[in-house]
Amino acid sequence: MISDLSLLTINEVQKQLSGGLLTPTDLLNFYLKRVEKYDPQLQAFITPTPTLAKQWVEKLENKIRNKTQLGKLAGLPLAVKDIFLTEGVQSTAGSQILKGFIPPYSSTVYQRLIDEDAILVGKTNTDPFAFGASTENSGYFPTKNPWDKTRIPGGSSGGSAAAIAGGLAHVALGTDTGGSIRQPASMCGVSGIKPTYGRNSRYGITAMASSFDCPGALARHVSDLALVTEIMAGADPCDATSSTNPVPQYSQLLNSVNLLGLKIGIPKEYFSEGIDLEVKTQVMAAAELFQKQGAILMDISLPSTSLGIDVYYTLVPCEISANMARYDGVRFGQTAQNTTSLIDTYFKTRGQFLEPELKRRILIGTYALSSGYYDAYYIKASQIRTLIKQEFENALRSVDIILAPVSPTTAWPLGEKVNDPLAMYLADVNTVCVNVAGLPALALPCGFDSKSLPIGFQIIGNYFQEANLFSVGHQFQQLTDYHLQLPPL
């Protein structure tokens, strides 16, 4: 019975809490025991917060005793990627340069969730500042995939995905700049939403590439993602790029899309060169399941897909090189000792505390923006960004959603790509174009390969049409049970 708690939807948990069948303390203890037992193997958390969680649950129990109205996420054990600032709780961004940093304020989207009585159970591991696709670049330790602990969990939100798959938290926060929610969700067999750019505020989250970064959530159930997103989303005066478009009540729209007659685009470029046959077979089986429900599968082409990696790995390092300038050892974070001048402090602090992948991307960006190369790289890539965006916009005039694999392969062995940055970058081929265009996409599990490793697919929608993605994804999960499979821990 107790192992079933992590399989329940938030709604089911809330019903048990309000019916007196479960207390917030029981719920928290269930997760904390699992963290204690399994996290030493998985290493999903940089900073677990059991003491804080118990204090918050005690306050919640007081609210219940006093019959005070509870929030929509009362007692919900929440894991938060370490690049989100959490007031009073160490936020390292997965990098040694922020070791010991205790933020004086919280990120907007996290604050909105705890305002609804969610309980922070810990800060999860990530590639430093979210630079990576495997969580192996973390300045602390690599996280292990719960389905096979010799393999990567994906990344950069690998700690969050492993926490959900391992049943160490009910919902987790992640960010998706080039696939960092969808790819680890897919590799760990859980669901993850990358909303439209600007749907969720970026305030209080360490910046990677400001015109790409998208905070979002991971969970088992798409219905939970819908509920959490409707709480997280919406305009924030602290983020000028956050959208003022009204936020629909996603959790009330889970059956709003009629699968009968739904036009689903199958982009041939996502199923061609380099895709693992087992991945292709399972993703096409998901498409055919929709077809059986009356959806219409339509072949489409997004010809500039292969250029997505080149555009992404030009523009993102450019933005990184600017955003990372603030880590100078002066105002916060680690600082080098025995320096002789201010500029010497900058050089030595950054040389000593930035992880190799951070240096690599700062150098790429600095090179691409340096005198004589700006037009050839930054402007050229920004023009092809327009092309990629237009191809999606054209495709979404003839189809309702686009369906594709999240990753061309399942999780690879730890260490396999760490010394080959280009190979690591190319693994993002199926996710980056969505970020280049700023569209929303939902990743969800659709089967396993012959090694019992999870396979995921993504559905991509038009701008601000998250409601359609949640509805289609939810209906898929009503027809399948891939999201309810548990790894052999």
Place this chain on the structure above:
Amino acid sequence: MSQITAATIAHIAKLARIDLTPEETETYAIQLATVMEHVARINKIDTSSIAPTFQVTSNSSSFQTSPISSQTLSSQSVLNNAPRHHENYIVTQPSIAK
């Protein structure tokens, strides 16, 4: 495009204010050359009639119309994270050589 050498890396590391060891400089020279050769494919595309995209969901910049006064942090809470501070000031090494 010019060749990326150890000297190129040393130059851009100086621009980016990062101390690199000679080994790091050599490694990044090889890795950046590989990555930049790949991304240079974008130069084969004719984009003469295409406008660049800098923001994806809006064509205009939004401006703050009123101050966000409630968000102001106290000096003490900010100074808590400074490696060195004295009263209400962050202490640094001298910026001008003696």
